[in-house]
Amino acid sequence: MKMIIEVTGLVKRYKDYTAVDGVNLSIQEGEIFGLLGPNGAGKSTTMNTLLGLLKINNGTVKMFGKDFSKHAKEIKQSVGYVPQDLAFFETLSAIDNVTYWGKLYGLRGKELHTSVQEALEFTGLWDRRKGIAKTFSGGMKRRLNIACAIVHKPRILFMDEPTVGVDPQSRNNILESIKIMNQNGMTIIYTTHYMEEIEAICERVAIMDFGKVIALGSIDELIDSISTGTRLSLELASNTDAAISLIKELEGVTACNNINGVLDIHLEKEERFLTGIMENLIRKEFKIKSMTLEKPNLETVFLQLTGKKLRD
Ligand SMILES: Nc1ncnc2c1ncn2[C@@H]1O[C@H](COP(=O)(O)OP(=O)(O)OP(=O)(O)O)[C@@H](O)[C@H]1O
Ligand SMILES: [Mg+2]
Numbered sequence: 001m002k003m004i005i006e007v008t009g010l011v012k013r014y015k016d017y018t019a020v021d022g023v024n025l026s027i028q029e030g031e032i033f034g035l036l037g038p039n040g041a042g043k044s045t046t047m048n049t050l051l052g053l054l055k056i057n058n059g060t061v062k063m064f065g066k067d068f069s070k071h072a073k074e075i076k077q078s079v080g081y082v083p084q085d086l087a088f089f090e091t092l093s094a095i096d097n098v099t100y101w102g103k104l105y106g107l108r109g110k111e112l113h114t115s116v117q118e119a120l121e122f123t124g125l126w127d128r129r130k131g132i133a134k135t136f137s138g139g140m141k142r143r144l145n146i147a148c149a150i151v152h153k154p155r156i157l158f159m160d161e162p163t164v165g166v167d168p169q170s171r172n173n174i175l176e177s178i179k180i181m182n183q184n185g186m187t188i189i190y191t192t193h194y195m196e197e198i199e200a201i202c203e204r205v206a207i208m209d210f211g212k213v214i215a216l217g218s219i220d221e222l223i224d225s226i227s228t229g230t231r232l233s234l235e236l237a238s239n240t241d242a243a244i245s246l247i248k249e250l251e252g253v254t255a256c257n258n259i260n261g262v263l264d265i266h267l268e269k270e271e272r273f274l275t276g277i278m279e280n281l282i283r284k285e286f287k288i289k290s291m292t293l294e295k296p297n298l299e300t301v302f303l304q305l306t307g308k309k310l311r312d
Helices: 043-050 068-076 094-104 109-122 138-150 168-183 195-201 219-225 240-248 272-283 298-306
Strands: 003-014 017-028 032-036 058-063 079-082 156-160 187-192 204-209 212-218 231-236 253-259 262-267 288-294
Touching: 003 043, 003 187, 017 032, 017 043, 017 058, 017 187, 017 204, 017 212, 032 043, 032 168, 032 195, 043 058, 043 156, 043 187, 058 068, 079 138, 094 109, 094 138, 109 138, 109 168, 138 156, 138 168, 168 187, 168 195, 187 195, 195 298, 204 219, 204 298, 212 219, 212 298, 219 298, 231 240, 231 272, 240 253, 240 262, 240 272, 262 272
Parallel strands: 032 187, 032 204, 079 156, 156 187
Antiparallel strands: 003 017, 003 058, 204 212, 231 262, 231 288, 253 262
């Protein structure tokens, strides 16, 4: 697999505070790669160093097989950036903003006009192209932020929390458009502290905490790497205590507690353990009122690795 970005031993300090602490990353051409981590984990700092916006203290960055420090100007032509903070002129129209960015990347004449139109159409803003940016809704502003970043058709697009402050429908639109850009060949690096977004669009993810990558792989690989299994919540019509005694003895059950009348059962990973519990409860004629299953996800991975939640 061809690596489009290779980062080795990346360190970034702000005065004596180490915000990025020895990060290694290899990003494959054509993937949507997620950077997941809580506030302050170092996601934006990592991204900004890869974009050459911040000077690094240590390490190397290669993009398109070339050393970033030696070929920065050339590399930047093929890279787009959707910053966490909105970056356009509030008092200009959508089309003037996108045109400004297109010119900045050296587009002129017919190519400029066509590219601006394509970027605005793609983000669903063409009909509102003459609207002044500051009058736009939160979702439209986020889409304009994206239009400015893709006007020059970059091969790599860095997106730093592009859905912050938007309603669920706009969020889904943005996630869908990311998938389309990716299908058209763009490599995307996406930061967020919403694991649902990572699960929706990313093939691989690096989980960051305190400036370090603490886990890296496909979502399935990361979930497989932890020992936590499924969690089952069961509400019975009666005899809760008797059920606890029974369940605790069953194969694959690591814990079973009564939480306000609901059984909170922790299971080892294999699915057959769930069948075993059900069979035993039915055989002993326990009546089940309700049940929910919680499968391990990226939040569980983060919790197991750090002992804290992603969004504390
Ligand atoms: N310009 C700066 N000067 C000093 N410290 C900074 C600066 N920018 C970021 N930091 C610190 O570096 C750490 C990493 O910040 P960064 O913005 O990279 O985190 P993040 O993962 O993007 O967080 P968020 O999810 O809140 O955007 C934080 O502790 C932050 O306070
Ligand atoms: Mg950030």
